[in-house]
Amino acid sequence: MKRVALYGAALGFTVFAGFPFYWMLITAFKQNRDLYVGATDLSHIPWIFNDPPTLEHVKLLLWQTDFPRWVLNTLVVVVAVVVITVAVAVPAGYSLARLVGRWGERLGMGIFFTYLIPPTLLFVPFSRLVSLLGLQNSLGALILIYPTMTIPFSTWLVMGFLRSVPWDIEEQAMIDGYSRLAVILKVAPRLIVPGILTVVVFSFTLVLQEFVYALTFISSVNKMTVSLGVPIALVRGDVYHWGALMAAALFTSIPLAIIYNAFIDRFIQGFTMGAVKG
């Protein structure tokens, strides 16, 4: 009896979370006739394939829209933002955890809190800054602005990660005659690799998800990122190419979901540690 309730509940949550994805999946591969007939024909069952599946929407998406271009733009922004974030946040996290002593904790807390300042508060001043720098409608604007979201959290992640790494190895290296700087350059990087990996994944997923700044700064269709282009530019006036839209959503979500699944526990550690142990 208890088992039945457990499986029932598990099934309930899975369906609640997963149903929209099932819907995306069948929409992406249904023939148009199968998609739109339901509105007029009530005997039509919408949640199965009534006609054989088709690749027509996927082809439309890949060859007749700017989707490949958006993927490329997104990758450019992702690489740049990841590089900036790692270069800035990893040394800062190390410094806060190992070098600056007691006030490092407070400072780290302060940096973390800036993560809570919402993009919706900052986009007005940013739009001014971006136009002053002549970066309107360019990927450069996104590359400049996205690290404001990735750096605070990543610094925090690295700092927290280092607290769980014993000090012994670095201490031993110093006893062996390394200078403090040599320890940082030669010994520490190996120790932080898992932390850096987490930072990379976090920045990557954040850039893929971001919508507000992209909407504010990018106006030409060929400069858009995936998360902006799909909902804005795949809809032409009132014409929604639902099949292609859902295919695009699916292609973007699945890799992200796999990455999230692998890293979620570490993110959660980062989130909760901040407030509970801080």
Next chain:
Amino acid sequence: MIARPSLADREDVLGGMMLAPALAYVILLVGVPFVFAILLGFSNATAGSLSFGWAGLDNYRAILSDPIFLRALRNSVVVTIGSQVLVVVLATAAAQVFRATFRGKSFARFVLLLPWAVPVSLAAIAWTWIFDSTFSVIKQAWRIFPFATVIVLAGLSSIPQEVVEAAIVDGAGFWRRLFRVELPLLLPVLAVAVLFGVVYTATDLGVVYILTGGGPANTTHVLPTLAFQRGILGADLGQGAAIAVFLLPFLIVVAIAMLRLAHRTEVGGAR
């Protein structure tokens, strides 16, 4: 007297140098714009010109007498509170299920995390296709509860096993255990989940922008979409900033309340 350590061994110098780029980025690109956003709220700046005139409380007076703003404020509050209540209930329930072992659990967990992984804008467009209407509250809850579930699960696993066992020995049933033992111990973790959920929901622009665009007739705006419409599309930077700044006290209060809750419970001997 001890010899001065060489530069390569001075922890304060090295620490400062390694911290400087991050501090510079945060101060220049978060701190300064943040102050600027608050100042803009008191100005009559527009996107077209570079003039920046002091307007005092005019923007605030204007928005407070604007029915569209008041409607947006109400919508923001309703959506945020409604979705967070849903999130807490769903996440607590889901965590109870997912702490047990059952067949197919890893697949179920993968599916459970899917909503959190989809880009907001794509999830929103999928929802317009499936439900063809405005379900902001459920949509936000659907998006955030997987994340909250994992947070609660992490919290559950940190509850000492002795405490739960002691409760069982004392004859506490499932509900009693849940409400009297586990939930109080989970409060700090739940507080963190709610804090992030509130910040996330209250400041989210994508969902409403794509689901309804604020329409019909400006009835479904929330503060962020209205700020975007006035400040960016309407080029009235001052008013846009004033609307966005309106969120701030709200967020600060929530942050302080949640962090105190998290902290107090810990200090109060829960752990």
